[in-house]
Amino acid sequence: MRRDHFGPAIVESIEPGSPAWGAGIRSGDRILSIERRPLRDVVDCYLLLAEGVKRQVRLERGSRQIDVTLDTAAGSLGIEFASPVFGRVMTCNNRCMFCFVDQLPPGLRGTLYVKDDDYRLSFLEGNFITLTNLRRGDLKRIAAEGLSPLYISLHATNPTLRRVIFGNNIANRALKALATLLDAGIEVHVQLVLMRGVNDGGYLDETLEDIRLQYGKVSSIGVVPVGITTSGRRRLPVDMGYDSDSAVRVLSQVERWRKTLGEEVLFASDEFFYLAGESPPSSDYYAGYPQAENGIGLARMFADSIDKDKAGAGSIPRLDGTAVVTSPMGAWALEPLELERLGVKLLICDNSLFGERVTVTGLLPGRDIARKLKVEPGVRRALVSEVSLSDCRFIDDLSIEVLSARCDVEIVAVQPGAGALMEALRNRGGDIK
Numbered sequence: 001m002r003r004d005h006f007g008p009a010i011v012e013s014i015e016p017g018s019p020a021w022g023a024g025i026r027s028g029d030r031i032l033s034i035e036r037r038p039l040r041d042v043v044d045c046y047l048l049l050a051e052g053v054k055r056q057v058r059l060e061r062g063s064r065q066i067d068v069t070l071d072t073a074a075g076s077l078g079i080e081f082a083s084p085v086f087g088r089v090m091t092c093n094n095r096c097m098f099c100f101v102d103q104l105p106p107g108l109r110g111t112l113y114v115k116d117d118d119y120r121l122s123f124l125e126g127n128f129i130t131l132t133n134l135r136r137g138d139l140k141r142i143a144a145e146g147l148s149p150l151y152i153s154l155h156a157t158n159p160t161l162r163r164v165i166f167g168n169n170i171a172n173r174a175l176k177a178l179a180t181l182l183d184a185g186i187e188v189h190v191q192l193v194l195m196r197g198v199n200d201g202g203y204l205d206e207t208l209e210d211i212r213l214q215y216g217k218v219s220s221i222g223v224v225p226v227g228i229t230t231s232g233r234r235r236l237p238v239d240m241g242y243d244s245d246s247a248v249r250v251l252s253q254v255e256r257w258r259k260t261l262g263e264e265v266l267f268a269s270d271e272f273f274y275l276a277g278e279s280p281p282s283s284d285y286y287a288g289y290p291q292a293e294n295g296i297g298l299a300r301m302f303a304d305s306i307d308k309d310k311a312g313a314g315s316i317p318r319l320d321g322t323a324v325v326t327s328p329m330g331a332w333a334l335e336p337l338e339l340e341r342l343g344v345k346l347l348i349c350d351n352s353l354f355g356e357r358v359t360v361t362g363l364l365p366g367r368d369i370a371r372k373l374k375v376e377p378g379v380r381r382a383l384v385s386e387v388s389l390s391d392c393r394f395i396d397d398l399s400i401e402v403l404s405a406r407c408d409v410e411i412v413a414v415q416p417g418a419g420a421l422m423e424a425l426r427n428r429g430g431d432i433k
Contacts, residue, residue, distance in 0.1 A: 007039040007086035008032050008060060011079060018078020023057065023070040025079065030060040034070075041120045042084045043145065049077060084124045092117035093133045095167030098195055098240070103232035105353060109390075109397060123147040126293050128191055131174035131181075132166065139177060143184035149219065151294075152178060154190045156199045157210035165199060182217040189290055190215075191222045195240040200250060208257045208266070220290040221261070223254055224269040230355030241357055247275035267291060270299045274332050274359070295360070299333040305418040306336050319343045319425060321380040325369050327351065330361035330385070337418060342425065345379060347372050353396055362387040366398025373407040381410045383424055389413055 008030035014021050025031075031039065034048045034057050049055055052073040059066045070077070092115035096102075101115050119134065119142060121127040128151045141147070152174075156162050162171045181188055192207060194200045199207070204223075211218060228241045242250065254268045264287035273280055283304055286297040323345040326334060331348045339346055349372045351358045353365040362385075373379060384400075392413070393399050404411045414424045 005040055005087045005090065009039050009042075009045060009086045010082040012082040013080040015076075015078030015080075018076060019071050020078045023068045024066070025057070025059065025068060025070070026061070028061070032058045032060055032065070034058075039086050041086055042081055042124065043120065043147065044086075045081075047145070085118060085120050089114065089116045089121070090118035090133060091115050092130065093168065094130055094171065097165055097167060097198075098193065098226045098228075098236055099234075100227050100229075102234040103227070103229040103236070103354075105229070105231050106233060108395065112395070119147065119150060122150045122152075126151055128153045128294070130166065130171075131177040132168055132171055134174075134177050139180055139184075142181060142186060147186070149187035149189055150181065151189045151191070153193065154178070154207070154211075155193050156203055157207045157214075158203060161199060161203060165195075178215060182215060188215075188218050189220045189222070190218050191224060191291070191294055193224055193226050194242075194250065195226045195236075196242055196246055198240060201253075204250075204253060205257075208261065212261055218265070220264075221266045222269060222291040222294050222296045223250065223267070223272070224294065224296070225250075225271050225275070228355070228357045230357065231353065238357070242272070242275050244275055244277055247272045251276055251278070263287065267296050269294070269296045270333075271295060271329065271359075273299070274329050280333075302333050302418050303336050306422075321378055322425070323347045323373070323376065323379045323382045324421070325349060325364075325372070325382050325384045327359050327361040327364055329359040337421070344425070345376065347376060347379075347382070361385050363395055364388045365396035366394035366403050367396055369394070370398070370403055370406050373409050379409055381412060382407075383412050383414045383421065385416055386413050387416050 011025060011027055011029045011031065013027050014025055031045070033039065034045065034055050037048060039045055049070065049072045055070050055072055057068050057070050059068060099115070101113055104112060116127065117129050117133055118127070119129055119138060122129045130153050142150070155165050157175065159172045163169055178188065190211070192199070192204070194204065208221070211221065225242045225247070226236070226240055228236045228238060251268055251272055254266060258266045263285070267286060270280060280299040280303060283300055286300060289297045289301065292298055292301065320343040322343070324334070324339055325347045326349070328348055328350070331346060334346065349364055349368045350356055351363060351365065352368050354363055369384065373382060388394055389400070400411045400413060412424060414421050
């Protein structure tokens, strides 16, 4: 790892009365070192502070450097960092043919265009990485410190095809890195992003067979369709995406391989079931939901939470004037809730920012929600999922406050999940006059 991947560690907040507070560390401080050792990330920090002894911490506060003593034996440290990674984030060295960042339209928040490919964010936050930028020292650290699980974007195992997909002549060294990690006992979850006519069909069979023979220790494999935008800086041919018939074929192929690789290992994403016009499979299909954050099993988790909440649905009054805003795929997941029986309007928004092929709720722009609300009569309160928001702003940087004022509608952000949605309806429904 390069030297610019080291600290400082910016302290976002300190819990009053905690050991860090007692040592004199305050919000806004920059931790330069612990016991004179520079820091790369929170893993370094907590390993150095995990031994239950007093440690010398060097801080930078404004233009001053300050040394404090932190007693790590006194319980939870009470430090919240601004970022789990200190210094520079490791970025991608590929030119993937389907890169979603390259497909983003211009004018969005700058952070959306950062192509992170950092094994630390994979371990700490579940981000998928390609392994193509790892050095020998990185692999040694992952093994020595047990940075597990990791989430790997594999896509294909055919050497020639990998070089094409990743746009990188050294893409195949990631296969050696994968084998090294598995041999070291690292838990690995793999995703295969499929492009129709590129790495599906026979190539998918080849990839799954190679995993069986060479990388059989992987904990899970998620098969997901490529995302294709129609208004970005770089565009993929639309025929690389999937329709109903081709999604059915993928699901059939995956089901055959589940019998070979194990039903607890291989899973198709929710989007394939949505495209095929099928309902989400039962919870047994997902074997504990190892790739829920990858959109694999979220619809079933939502449906199951609806079933658990039905006993309380009778306490919700009619909610005329209330709307739930979602995307086409979100509406598919919401079907079992039968919101219309409560008088709730389901507002399904197409995506003008990314195009009609992007159907997930998390990428809904505020402008499309505004357009929908302006032509929908009688809506006085609209519930939107927090998955569409970052710091109370939609992906097109429109804030909830501006959207509310623009539409003259109260906009309420709701945590993901049927229980949170039903609770929001139950608690807020009766006070609309």
